[in-house]
Amino acid sequence: MKYFNPFVYLACFAALIFGWGCADAEVTELPAQPVATNPAPTNPGTTTPDPGSPQAGPNQLRFMSAIGDDGLACQATCAIQLTSQKRALSVRYTTDQGSPIAGTLVNYLLEDPNQIGSLTGVSTFTDMNGVATVELVPTGLGPGNALVSVTVPSDAAISSLFFSVSAGLASDGPSLLDVTWSYAGIQAPDHFQVNLYGPTNAPSCAEVHPDVAGPEIVPALANGPLAFNGVAQFPALPGGGTGTWTVQVMSPYGGSATVHGCTAGVETAAGNTKQIKIPTIDLPLRFEGVYGVFTTLNMVEGLQDTDYEVMATVLQAFDTPGAIALQIACENQGGTLGTLCDFIVDGNGNLSATGAMLADAADDAFLSLMADQLGSEFVFDGQALNNLLNAVTLESTLTLTTGQIDSDGGPMNPLGGNNATEIWHTARATWEENDGCTVAGGVCKDIVLDLEELYGSMPGANLHASVDSHSRLHVDAHEIEGLNYGLLVNGFIESEVLPMLFGQSGGFQSDIDSYEDLVATLLGSKGCVGSGTCCSEFTMKLEDQIPIWLLPTIPGACEQAITVASQWLRDRLSSMGGDLIVGTPNLNPCQGHALGEGRWVTHLGAEKLPCQWDAQFGDEYGQFAPEADWHGLRP
Known part of the structure; x- marks a missing residue:
């Protein structure tokens, strides 16, 4: 006979209400735009005082860069476009008043299924300015994505920061399809994956739902792991860029899906960037057994x-x-x-x-x-x-x-x-x-x-x-x-x-x-x-x-x-x-x-x-x- 562990139970009790996420959801779709050149990457090693939003807790962990390579503010996640040069991944650890905290261990964890880079270390200590830095060295031209999480193991009140790394996308030309997502559940998903099915005879969302039995339908393209507020960019698409797609967003990356969103009938055209936003929601629990x-x-x-x-x-x-x-x-x-x-x-x-x-x-x-x-x-x-x-x-x-x-x-x-x-x-x-x-x-x-x-x-x-x-x-x-x-x-x-x-x-x-x-x-x-x-x-x-x-x-x-x-x-x-x-x-x-x-x-x-x-x-x-x-x- 098994015993219920009340401590595990209480820790998990908040995450118990789930709903379906399979329907061909309404998506927020931006008009097709002419392709523009990508902005020059910002050097994340440049010191910017007190950028981003404060993290929860009496102390704060922040990115040293205010803006990521995607042009978005670095808050919980900061985008890095990895080219042939190594990049510094720098964060700053301070008190709630902004005073630096020196000599604190900071851990870096790389999730890199496409093997686009490697870290020069998995941990380091903050210097007298409260700054910790580990470098990301490119090991391949991509394309691919990686995720680097940064934590302070001695401070449980500090939330993790994430560097969302992409490689081989800018060099392949501007994106033909940009996919973002919203989330309306009660979990705390960190890693997402985007799957594209098409460009012709794309299956419906119901056919690719995680709960559907039968032979697995393999996507034409997949992108991940991607951070919570990341962007899945597809600079090259089969069929020359023109097609009709079913786009699926899931979390966690590479595991059994607990979060899901999907929309079908997404049309792309060569020479234009299509931007869509897909709502995701917690999948319901499975009771069979x-x-x-x-x-x-x-x-x-x-x-x-x-x-x-x-x-x-x-x-x-x-x-x-x-x-x-x-x-x-x-x-x-x-x-x-x-x-x-x-x-x-x-x-x-x-x-x-x-x-x-x-x-x-x-x-x-x-x-x-x-x-x-x-x-x-x-x-x-x-x-x-x-x-x-x-x-x-x-x-x-x-x-x-x-x-x-x-x-x-x-x-x-x-x-x-x-x-x-x-x-x-x-x-x-x-x-x-x-x-x-x-x-x-x-x-x-x-x-x-x-x-x-x-x-x-x-x-x-x-x-x-x-x-x-x-x-x-x-x-x-x-x-x-x-x-x-x-x-x-x-x-x-x-x-x-x-x-x-x-x-x-x-x-x-x-x-x-x-x-x-x-x-x-x-x-x-x-x-x-x-x-x-x-x-x-x-x-x-x-x-x-x-x-x-x-x-x-x-x-x-x-x-x-x-x-x-x-x-x-x-x-x-x-x-x-x-x-x-x-x-x-x-x-x-x-x-x-x-x-x-x-x-x-x-x-x-x-x-x-x-x-x-x-x-x-x-x-x-x-x-x-x-x-x-x-x-x-x-x-």
């Missing part, structure tokens, strides 16, 4: 009417087992057992003096057995069983077979047929006495039920789920066929709790793993199940309490009492509730979180911040509707 789901239910609080009365009786049976067993066995009985019961209970069902004596002996046997198993210092009451049933965890496997987005969200706009499956395989709870799970000296035991063994097959469901534009999962209400409330509660008590409390590790006493064994022990004494003497011992207890003529009938009446009391418990518990029905609340769907690389959802809700189920056992009005929450993890 298999998740381990953990549902926590309160199986007691909220029970009503007959179900409440049955559960109250069962819980009381773990406080005063002797009295409860005798009263259940004597409820509305006739024949020999009815005659015996006349000496055990009165007309109102209350214990007589003989019944009280038998109940006390039964309680002693009950506590003695638990002391053998759990220790003599063990203090027991029915509250432990109540607490166990207050927090039952059901484990299941959820498989989502589509990640299609319902832009309006929720079950009111279904996407079609069932697109998900569930298999419920395990139930878990914790038995705790004397604060045993938090302090020494108590009892803390994990109880595990195999649902296939309990029900004869693993409960499951085919269901419908949808995702809204905020990356929230909506699960339609559905019945988990076979996951019955009463059988589940009875399974915990009879199959797990009884053997845990009364199971033996050897000796003459057999394991008590059924209500019959427990009631027989209560009527007889500790160890009587193994020796087969429970009803004989019960008869001996009554020798001085009932008429002698009745004694020969007591063993048979005892066997009948064991059957009656055991079947009462099993039948009453098993008939409670119905099969579990769950679905996400209409106004409270489950938030998906992608805490790894890319857009694949890794968490549905979280252990510390779970999603909610609308839950009910049975499909009739007024059936038990427990409190229920859940979270899911992709393995």
Whole structure:
């Protein structure tokens, strides 16, 4: 089982609302212009006092050049046109008042897929003027792009600066197509890539969308990595410069796209520069896949009417087992057992003096057995069983077979047929006495039920789920066929709790793993199940309490009492509730979180911040509707 790391979760929680970015978006398009000569590059090594915009934080990191080679102000990014000469990449580190900070380590990182240059160093220290400089040496004529990021590792409040480097573009002539982009998402993308498809028979934006299955369509040209506010320039285009293009912008460069924008039908003509601006947006999270789901239910609080009365009786049976067993066995009985019961209970069902004596002996046997198993210092009451049933965890496997987005969200706009499956395989709870799970000296035991063994097959469901534009999962209400409330509660008590409390590790006493064994022990004494003497011992207890003529009938009446009391418990518990029905609340769907690389959802809700189920056992009005929450993890 995986654990959610709340620190990673909190760091990632702000980046959770995503939308589609595939449509043939409206683009801001500037009129075609006559080609002009490029302006002479500005020497970035020229010292300009306090250029650019201040960076976040008490100290500031700024470019030494106010204007980049593209004619734009150097703020977070500064453009460099690399020719045959090396270029100085200089930044200045100061206080918020502009005073230089000397002797500080500054790191430079080059991302250069086209191998257009190399750095003379990967780090340097600021001089007495707060200036750090590393040179970029050309290693090829391009064309290509590179990105140099500059950071101050000792100052977490300082944002990175980026030199956006291009080579081989100016020498190849003026640009025929300039592509810029806007961004309307909530991520912080650093690197972008621009793809051109054309110049004839260009695919549509839908055909090149990152989520489209099938053979990959290779772009005619690609440009990147490009800085956040960079420009993709294409000085040479296939077909002599004239064509119709589909232009795609993605981030990050070279990785699984999380940001996307696209427009089709972009026309270029030889001798003119076409300038377009493409809007980009965060891509939605991907939900398809298999998740381990953990549902926590309160199986007691909220029970009503007959179900409440049955559960109250069962819980009381773990406080005063002797009295409860005798009263259940004597409820509305006739024949020999009815005659015996006349000496055990009165007309109102209350214990007589003989019944009280038998109940006390039964309680002693009950506590003695638990002391053998759990220790003599063990203090027991029915509250432990109540607490166990207050927090039952059901484990299941959820498989989502589509990640299609319902832009309006929720079950009111279904996407079609069932697109998900569930298999419920395990139930878990914790038995705790004397604060045993938090302090020494108590009892803390994990109880595990195999649902296939309990029900004869693993409960499951085919269901419908949808995702809204905020990356929230909506699960339609559905019945988990076979996951019955009463059988589940009875399974915990009879199959797990009884053997845990009364199971033996050897000796003459057999394991008590059924209500019959427990009631027989209560009527007889500790160890009587193994020796087969429970009803004989019960008869001996009554020798001085009932008429002698009745004694020969007591063993048979005892066997009948064991059957009656055991079947009462099993039948009453098993008939409670119905099969579990769950679905996400209409106004409270489950938030998906992608805490790894890319857009694949890794968490549905979280252990510390779970999603909610609308839950009910049975499909009739007024059936038990427990409190229920859940979270899911992709393995």
